[in-house]
Amino acid sequence: MTSHRTRLNRSDYERGDVPIRSVGWAPETLPPPMAPLTGDTEASVVIVGAGLAGSSTALHLAERGIDVAVVEAAQPGDGASGRNAGHVQPYLATLDPTEDWPDKGQRLLDTVIEGRGIVYELADKHGIACDAQATGMVEGAIRRYGELEEKARVWRGYGYDVDVVGKADLTRLLGTTEYSYGLHWGEGGSVNPYLFTRGLADAAVNAGARVYGDSPVISVEQENGRRRVRTLHGSVLADQVVLCTNGHAGNQFYPDLAKTQYPLVAYAMATTPLPDDVLAAVNPSRAAFTQFPAGLVPMVIDERNRLITASIPRPRGADKAETYFRHTLDFLHRTFPVTRDADIGLESYWTGMTASSSSVYHADYPQIFRVDDGVLALMNLGTWGVFLGPLLGRNLANALADDRMSDVVLPITEPETARYRNSFNFKIRYVLIPGARVVDRFNIL
Ligand SMILES: Cc1cc2nc3c(=O)[nH]c(=O)nc-3n(C[C@H](O)[C@H](O)[C@H](O)COP(=O)(O)OP(=O)(O)OC[C@H]3O[C@@H](n4cnc5c(N)ncnc54)[C@H](O)[C@@H]3O)c2cc1C
Incomplete structure (x- = not known):
């Protein structure tokens, strides 16, 4: 394993972008890389980003028989999901932000309560050795x-x-x-979050998903009522796009999304x-x-x-x-x-x-945005993504598979520029x- 003495620039650290081999959760021998996307292909749903949110969404869609492709800029788990502190916090920090929701957050709460064991259950069900x-x-x-x-x-x-x-x-x-x-x-x-994320991505592949690594998405275009997600060397044409790109600089194709968050x-x-x-x-x-x-x-x-x-x-x-x-x-x-x-x-x-x-701890909540026709984003999981990523990914996947978006337990909102981002x-x-x-x-x- 590369030690902390590896020579990296300060800016690599400031961007949270040091190579995954420097991350203590990564094993000495990294798992085989997922091959890049080359050429043009199609899917029902394409997911951008293979962190915990994207991998869980893909796994649960694939388990429902949906044709799903995941396009990841690096490799599964290379983002925050493989770099965090590994704490499993299976509850919500607060219910305050749900006060204005039509159901006052009751369905989110029910989902959290019912799914509180999701990390251990998924690890067990898919035989993911992730401590x-x-x-x-x-x-x-x-x-x-x-x-x-x-x-x-x-x-x-x-x-x-x-x-x-x-x-x-x-x-x-x-x-x-x-x-x-x-x-x-x-x-x-606790969990080894890198191995857990990679395990979820592997489970998604076993369930029929296609996961492409080293394939940064550079654009998403509308095309005859469908969406074409493009990388440098290929594209996926899909009915539905789900962006799970979190704070790892990846929203260039929807710049307004980056403004919704406090990285x-x-x-x-x-x-x-x-x-x-x-x-x-x-x-x-x-x-x-x-x-x-x-x-x-x-x-x-x-x-x-x-x-x-x-x-x-x-x-x-x-x-x-x-x-x-x-x-x-x-x-x-x-x-x-x-x-x-x-x-x-x-x-x-x-x-x-x-x-x-949110810049206010107690108002910090995960978000699902409707970014464009057929384009959703599940992101801003704060410091609760180890639990909420798999949980909300599963919820979104089931809603998409059932074609019943009213089952999504977070409000689906328009991207809104966050206030005081510069001073955060x-x-x-x-x-x-x-x-x-x-x-x-x-x-x-
Ligand atoms: C140091 C640290 C400690 C933390 N501790 C905890 C903790 O103990 N417990 C907890 O619950 N949470 C913790 N968190 C937060 C948790 O890690 C995140 O909430 C969670 O990992 C977010 O998951 P995600 O799938 O949304 O994002 P990510 O894991 O960041 O995944 C986003 C993925 O999108 C990819 N991507 C971005 N742009 C593109 C593009 N253009 N094309 C294709 N792919 C793209 C990225 O490469 C990345 O793999 C911590 C975070 C950090 C950084």
């Missing part, structure tokens, strides 16, 4: 927060296995006495495998662990016993692997004293792009994250 661990998820806080209590009350009411936990439980679950209050989500967990670069890293004494003491429950109110050091321990974390880099500093590794070590030394004398190295460091639909990066990278680090470091809240 999917339903080991729970912990949000740890240093004091009591009414919001957490309310969240637990609401989701317990929906039948979720979620509990408010105190210091004794947190110490048992996490192996540290730092947190005195928090939530334990029994249905949360933000995020970094992630994997340590070297942790020594045995550290493994026994740090996060013994192996829950996906994050902190509240700011999840500055989300953490999973993977099947190779590496600690994997992610966060937002400082301005113009997406390439500063050693700096963020030092921050991570500082956090570990503070939180888990056993790590102070341990030999923990940085195995890999990478970046990726998140794409959100400034706000997050200059103000919110640095501020949250200070607050966290000195226990100010």
Whole structure:
């Protein structure tokens, strides 16, 4: 595997575009590449982008017997889906944005509740070896927060296995006495998101989909009531196009789509495998662990016993692997004293792009846009795509297969330019994250 010492430009990191072989989730030997699209072909549905959203949509369409082609600029999982922190968060951060929806979000909620096990179920059903661990998820806080209590009350009411936990439980679950209050989500967990995404794309192929790699789409044109999706060396003529291109610069053919989102670069890293004494003491429950109110050091321990974390880099500093590794070590030394004398190295460091639909955390929701006749876009999954990508992809696929778009659980809206896009990066990278680090470091809240 390429180490973090691979020579890359700062701009590669800032674009979230370092090669997938630098990403800690990618195996030493990458899976065989999907062949590019060459020549002209046809399909009922063509999907642009093979991340979790696109791969799941393709798989579930193919399973319904629909002739589907996927056209991916790089390879399945090369976008955010293969680069994230691997947390499976099988609920919604908030229901606030659904207040104005005709059904007040009831169908989305029902779909989330019913589909909360989708990541583990798909991995199991398709035999995807992706270290999917339903080991729970912990949000740890240093004091009591009414919001957490309310969240637990609401989701317990929906039948979720979620509990408010105190210091004794947190110490048992996490192996540290730092947190005195928090939530334990029994249905949360973690997954190797690269292997999961690639596995979904392979499953789509097994179900009859055609998946083309290394084929950036350069245009989508209307042609006699159908759509022609063009790459440099080929095209697919289809009745329906679904764009699942997220924030990885890919909406040049519909520039207005890029304006609907707040793209933000995020970094992630994997340590070297942790020594045995550290493994026994740090996060013994192996829950996906994050902190509240700011999840500055989300953490999973993977099947190779590496600690994997992610966060937002400082301005113009997406390439500063050693700096963020030092921050991570500082956090570990503070939180888990056993790590102070341990030999923990940085195995890999990478970046990726998140794409959100709002500059306000609680208004950030995935979107389905009607971009043009016969062209939909499912995107802006924020930091919830590991769960919402497969779930919403399946929902959209079933609605398309049944030719009943009223079954789509998100409102289908026109692309609308997001407000304050230019100040979003400034706000997050200059103000919110640095501020949250200070607050966290000195226990100010
Ligand atoms: C560092 C980091 C940590 C994160 N942590 C978590 C987490 O712990 N849990 C969680 O739920 N979410 C997390 N997320 C968010 C999650 O990764 C995303 O929400 C999710 O992967 C989005 O999936 P997607 O399919 O919409 O997009 P992507 O996976 O980005 O897929 C889009 C695909 O479209 C392709 N594409 C773009 N343009 C074109 C074109 N012109 N032609 C053809 N193909 C094109 C790209 O190559 C890419 O493969 C994190 C994200 C990052 C970056």
